[in-house]
Amino acid sequence: MHADLAEQAAEARRLDAADPLAAYRDRFLPAEGVVAYLDGNSLGRPLRAAAERVARFVHEDWGTRLIRGWDEGWIDLSQQLGDRIGRLALGAAPGQVVVADSTTVLLYKLARAAVDHALTRGRREIVLDTDNFPTDRYVAEGIAAERGAVLRWIPADPAAGVTPEQVAAVVGPGTALVVLSHVAYRSGFLADGPEITRIVHDAGAPVLWDLSHSAGSVPVDLDGWGADLAVGCSYKYLGGGPGAPAFGYLATRHQGVLAQPVQGWFGHRAPFEMGPGHEPAPDVRALLSGTPPVFATVPLQAGLDLLDEVGIDAVRAKSVALTGFALRVADALLVPHGVRVASPRDPRRRGGHVTLCRADFADVNDRLWKRGVIGDFRAPDGIRLGLAPLSTSFAEVLAGMTALAEEL
Amino acid sequence: MHADLAEQAAEARRLDAADPLAAYRDRFLPAEGVVAYLDGNSLGRPLRAAAERVARFVHEDWGTRLIRGWDEGWIDLSQQLGDRIGRLALGAAPGQVVVADSTTVLLYKLARAAVDHALTRGRREIVLDTDNFPTDRYVAEGIAAERGAVLRWIPADPAAGVTPEQVAAVVGPGTALVVLSHVAYRSGFLADGPEITRIVHDAGAPVLWDLSHSAGSVPVDLDGWGADLAVGCSYKYLGGGPGAPAFGYLATRHQGVLAQPVQGWFGHRAPFEMGPGHEPAPDVRALLSGTPPVFATVPLQAGLDLLDEVGIDAVRAKSVALTGFALRVADALLVPHGVRVASPRDPRRRGGHVTLCRADFADVNDRLWKRGVIGDFRAPDGIRLGLAPLSTSFAEVLAGMTALAEEL
Structure with a gap:
């Protein structure tokens, strides 16, 4: 010894x-x-x-610019930060990522958008694995119950993760959506993103990747994979701080097609017109709902600066x-x-x-x-x-x- | 002059x-x-x-206690802060308020919970007024579309607000939910909370009050009104900072009865068991979904200290x-x-x-x-x-x- x-x-x-x-x-x-x-x-x-950024933000941005901050960058901060995460960590071209909400809420929105659309095509099965993170499983379970979908479980071997073969064995014409973690939260097993995405696409369905344990640690190439939907959290490798907001990815080709249900003013085409009737933004902003968590993203901005440097x-x-x-x-x-x-x-x-x-x-x-x-x-x-x-x-x-x- | x-x-x-x-x-x-x-x-x-609190939090709580913070107070911070807002600003006894998400997301959760329950009783009408804040209107509109409910509009006079008489004229056996702002966001008109709540209850339906422009400015007496549901934001009079998390109120008698759809790990009976199958918390925690926005609530804590003092x-x-x-x-x-x-x-x-x-x-x-x-x-x-x-x-x-x- x-x-x-x-x-x-x-x-x-x-x-x-x-x-x-x-x-x-x-x-x-x-x-x-x-x-x-x-x-x-x-x-x-x-x-x-x-x-340092947080102190400066409180004194200068919030404390002195005050409400003028909305006109000076806060209004599209969700997209700006999303684009940065996309470029630095996710392999996503601009206009597909937002920072908002919690991972759970964004999971719900994206999964609902996909499942609602799939149901109109007669596809009812949500595929996920038994070793996925609890919130992913609970969200899927809730959506299945409320929308009349069914869960199709992949029995994951915690030591081996979810393999392309396992996915291929369960997807088919009934698949509405596949929800998987890229890096397994317990074992650290890294799934084969491009291969699994290809298999699910061949079955005519989209994949929702949870990138919580990947973002800022394992390179991801969402656009290269032809990915559909993804979420992840910013308080792990991205340095956002406890309970920091999440990010969500909605591939350009799905924008204007998949609609999420929590429609609020920041997902409106023109939030400050405050007009009658919701008109969803034609772009990735349609993923947004409420006022963006401006203060809560300040540490993340420092984390992204460092990731950009390294x-x-x-x-x-x-x-x-x-x-x-x-x-x-x-x-x-x-x-x-x-x-x-x-x-x-x-x-x-x-x-x-x-x-x-x-x-x-x-x-x-x-x-x-x-x-x-x-x-x-x-x-x-x-x-x-x-x-x-x-x-x-x-x-x-x-x-x-x-x-x-x-x-x- | x-x-x-x-x-x-x-x-x-x-x-x-x-x-x-x-x-x-x-x-x-x-x-x-x-x-x-x-x-x-x-x-x-x-x-x-x-x-000062934010600086201390970054260096000490986040920087030094690190993940141990979850065991040292973060885990039930949503409820602790909710209880405080309830006591200081809302007239709500403990165990009915949480701090989480954005106002829009909490509006969605609470309104869905109420509407889903009402639909099982054959009640299909969501009542709201034309002068309500945009996000409230958009959320209601989205829920009506996805759940097959209908919107029943009160034509608000911007100078006079929504009166009890107007509410009485539209509620009835078809009412699923009434969604109103306590203080109108444009005119500042203050609605008659207790009287409107009574009228809606007489019609057998609940009210969801948006308290965004009340909380920390106009005293509210939710328990005294016999209120059902409420939401509000913390970045106005409560001092939470730009995009700070929202609060939601679910009266004790509705807990375990009304179920919100975004079921994630923090709404689970025991989040860190990470078990199979969602078991909703039996209390107000069922309103929660994702990881609580710990860092984002630090300024709010200073705001509540001051409100407590004054x-x-x-x-x-x-x-x-x-x-x-x-x-x-x-x-x-x-x-x-x-x-x-x-x-x-x-x-x-x-x-x-x-x-x-x-x-x-x-x-x-x-x-x-x-x-x-x-x-x-x-x-x-x-x-x-x-x-x-x-x-x-x-x-x-x-x-x-x-x-x-x-x-x-």
Whole structure:
């Protein structure tokens, strides 16, 4: 064990020394008492620039420009930020992404839009997998109940994710919509986006991708996939802060065709005409409903600045290196103690986090938190290590996992 | 004109000197270059305490507690803040209000819940008035179209608002839901909440009150009215900042009976069990859908602290004094120039803002903005003066209205 640890420590030092993104760690605010923050895929750490932007926003934009801010950029902030996320993280050309609402609400709107349209064509089945994130499953369940659709479940193997073969086996002329996560929230399994999209399209249906665990970590190429619909959250790798607004993607070819049900003034062709009768915007604004969450998007703007500076490919390269290192450490220090690795070993099938399992991990995680080692317990027996590439060093990964080993 | 102005200036001085809330103006951040901010009912000004709270939140809560914040208060923040708004501003006992989403999304959820339930009883009519805020009308229109309900319009007289008699004339055994604003967004007309609620209840239907222009300005007594459903926004008199989250009220007796359609993980009985199958929370949490907008509620917390310190009755007393003064100034300085007062003269029927009309007011408002006098143009011909009691002095009202007089 001591020899192993020394070897891992030497490797961590080598990797940190060679890491071209190492200096970016200093862009984040320090967290006193935190030994290792290994939950950047649940909540990203705040940038110093986010703190500065927020202070400036309160004093200058909100405090001094006041209501004039609407004429000076707030009015189309949802689309501006959407376009930026699209370009930096999603492979989406302008005019297809908005920032608004929560992931759940945008999921509802997009799924309703797709299912309502499919029902007019006699397609009634919503396909999803048993390992999808709870809110995705609950939203689909609710829509099925209210619209008279049916759920068609793919029995996901948590260790292997949802495969193209599994999707091909269930889609067909009855498929209304397929709802999948690109990176599985527990295992970190990375689905084959382009191949699954192609299979579902061949069956005549659209896919709604949940990109919550991809955006800002794993490059996505929505336009390249010929994707239809997507949602995701901005408080993980994009740095938006706790409960930050979500993003939604509606491919250009579906705009004006798929209609979402929560029609409010910001989805109107001309909100400030305040006229009688709703006239939906002819573009991606039709996804919007209420007043955009201007203040809530300020930290996200700092996160996008950084992603623009670094580039998603460099982020992904470090992400693969971090998760690969974590797996090697797990094999050396934890597997001998009965820990099971629940994440894919093939980096092409792995997102930005790694999940390790043992029956007593609920208790172990409590003890780690007390030591300032912050991972995320995921029932029934997983500790999930979310390794945000821009704020996490290899030494930090090792410090956290060494503490974990000590608790076993 | 000069004599009039001197008299008004003397009155403004008298009123400011006698104003028990005068000192609270210093609690707000200064706005350089702004001569008069008369749009506090569109966007409230930021408190110094809000700026401090936000900075502390980014560094300490988000930056240092990180994901542990969920266990340390974030998890039920929506209800905690809802309870506070309920107690301080709405006359609602705990357990009936949440803070979440946008006003539009909460309107949709609550209206859908009520209409879906009404349809099972054969009630198909959604009653609303032609002067209601656009998003309220658009949401109702969308729900009518998707659920096969019909809209029954009350032709509102913008100068007189919606009267109990008008409501009584249209409700009956076919009424599914009545959707009304408590304070009309243009005229400032204040509807008779308890009387209208009684009339609609006698017809066997619920009312959904939009309290966006009331909350934090006009006391509301939802429980006392026997109210059913309400929504409102927090970025006006409550100080939440641009695009801050909304609040929704679901009376205890309707909980577990009316079900909203956007079922996500935070509306689940136990979100972090992440179990299969949605089990709605048995309480007001069933109104929630996605991850609560934690960061976005930080300024609101400062606004509620101040409201707690001052009390809604003192706020209302100053609000009535401010709008009364504005009407006297309008009569003296503006009406002689062909300006029409579009707001009620009876303070019992008036909310916290006053609207003045003249055919050229779109241009006049542009010129006022250039002078640092910030009101809000409302088509076709109104300048709306929103007089936030805690941040507005009588001298400021006079300065703005004198500038307006000079532009005529």
